[in-house]
Amino acid sequence: MTVSANQLKTEITYSIYPISDGKPMAESDSARDYLIYGVEALNIYFQDRDDVYVSGNLFIYYKKGVPSAVIAPDVFVVFGVEKKKRLSYKVWQEAGKVPNFVLEITSAATQENDETEKPLKYAALGVQEYFQYDPTGDYLTPQLKGSRLVEGKYQVISPNDLPDGVLSIHSEQLSLDLRLIDGELRFYDPRTGKKLLSYQETEQARQQAEQARRDAIPRLLELGLSVEQIAAALSLGVEEVRHLVL
Template sequence: MLETTLATPDIQLPPTQAQLPFDDGIPMESARHKAQMDLLINGLIPWLEQREDGYVGGNMFVYYSLAQVRNKDFKGPDFFAVLGVPKGERRSWVVWEEEKAPDVVIELLSDSTAAVDKNEKKLIYQNQMRVPEYFWYDPFNPDNFAGFAIQQSEYQPIAANTQNQLVSKSLGLALQLWQGNYQGIDATWLRWANLRGEVLPTPEEKQNQRAEQERQRAEQERQRAEQERQRADQAESQLLQTARNLLKTGMTVEQVTKLTGLSASAIEK
């Protein structure tokens, strides 16, 4: 009887994130661009900690097609967020592994990238990656801020609400401008916020808030203790005055101690 051996089909599996490049070694355009990316990411971290799912990343490669891999078109968005996926570290975001593209993408504009971000990348996010919501912001020009949501296969502008926010329906949050200091830079920053207009604090801000609350509680306790001490001093003073008045009526020290509860030494003083 002849033995037959089935040929193993030559199937080439798509590369995984462990096999794909994840860093082009090119720094962001400026320290402010890097700080802005950090602020967007760090603002979502405490919010995501309350969920069982979700991932947020920035300035890392997002792979959406094998053609992109062959063309070595690796550059990824400055910020992206994805819900409905397991938590955990990623070297890069590989759509065919995760079975999902990002829900939200934000590009930080600069003179050298604005044209690509507003045209070529916008079309990639719209037509190839099908990212539901796309925003751009120029950290050095706060007026250059816009958002788009896919409607009938095309991006349509997101109108600002009454809080002057651009709402992300994917996350149930909003993006708004915030004037302040972050990482030592005074600027107008793009921040995540709830729909009441309250910005989402970063882990550092939450820690500072807890420290401030503890300081306020300690100060309140100190003030309460001081008030109690003052009340006790006032009550003792009034009692001593009563004792002096009783002594003036001719009562003995022993009689006054019984009436007031003060010690003889205190009365004699």
């Protein structure tokens, strides 16, 4: 079988810069779930921005020709690069852009690395914000921590205690709040007060809203509204309302 020059180049590149270390994505259900939530929620939030790349558990190579110079943040966001699928992220191919925001899901296996080695690497690279979250609350105090790069060193971002007792830390890079609600990490848009949802949560919310509109039809009919008025009020098609009425 003849191997093309492009195929050979690709195989050599992958052998030098692997796209996987063969290890599981996360060591526990909770670590995996929050990794997925973070990537999905931020992808949805930035879906209209073509210059924002959101990913997680992806190899980031930061020195050309040095494959050992690699990190793999659980969740990260890069501004000023093309939104596209990547097998790995090579800084020298991305105009030198490094993540602006990194979130690590801390566990027993990652605690020491998350607390010591990774902050040094991220600071040296110029990652502007470094957040850590411990789903079980066993390894970090407090359970959610955030740091911002100031003159080459990370300084702790002071958390806010909301009136309802919720711990909230603001990310200047994302213009979002990271909040700890009954031990659960969630992203919030402080401008709207709305929680960022995952793909599954978004679909569930859509279905619930659709059902709520349908459930409102009988009550609106009892109030004397016409089918046309109900359709306009509920943002439904006239024929759809007629079908539901029948």
